[in-house]
Amino acid sequence: xxxxxxxxxxxxxxxxxxxxxIIWGVIRVPILxxxxxxxxxxxxxxxxxxxxxxxxxxxxxxxxxxxxxxxWVMMCISLGCLMLVPACHFLLRLFSK
Numbered sequence: 001x002x003x004x005x006x007x008x009x010x011x012x013x014x015x016x017x018x019x020x021x022i023i024w025g026v027i028r029v030p031i032l033x034x035x036x037x038x039x040x041x042x043x044x045x046x047x048x049x050x051x052x053x054x055x056x057x058x059x060x061x062x063x064x065x066x067x068x069x070x071x072w073v074m075m076c077i078s079l080g081c082l083m084l085v086p087a088c089h090f091l092l093r094l095f096s097k
Contacts, residue, residue: 032095035088042088050081
């Protein structure tokens, strides 16, 4: 009696786990395809924004007119864009497993 209950619980847990894995696969694959497709564009845009914001920060800092955006704000924007690139790669790795 106890063995059959244990076996029923084990079968139920395996069935639930299998169902969750199928649902995860159905959700994961389309997201992975979209992320893999847009990743080069996102990387290009983020690195471009980072480079342009550093350039703008140094040009604004060297000019005689006061910059509309402070130097350190522009540098933080640049650093934030550069930190988003590994985050995108992390998402790709997460959905590819």
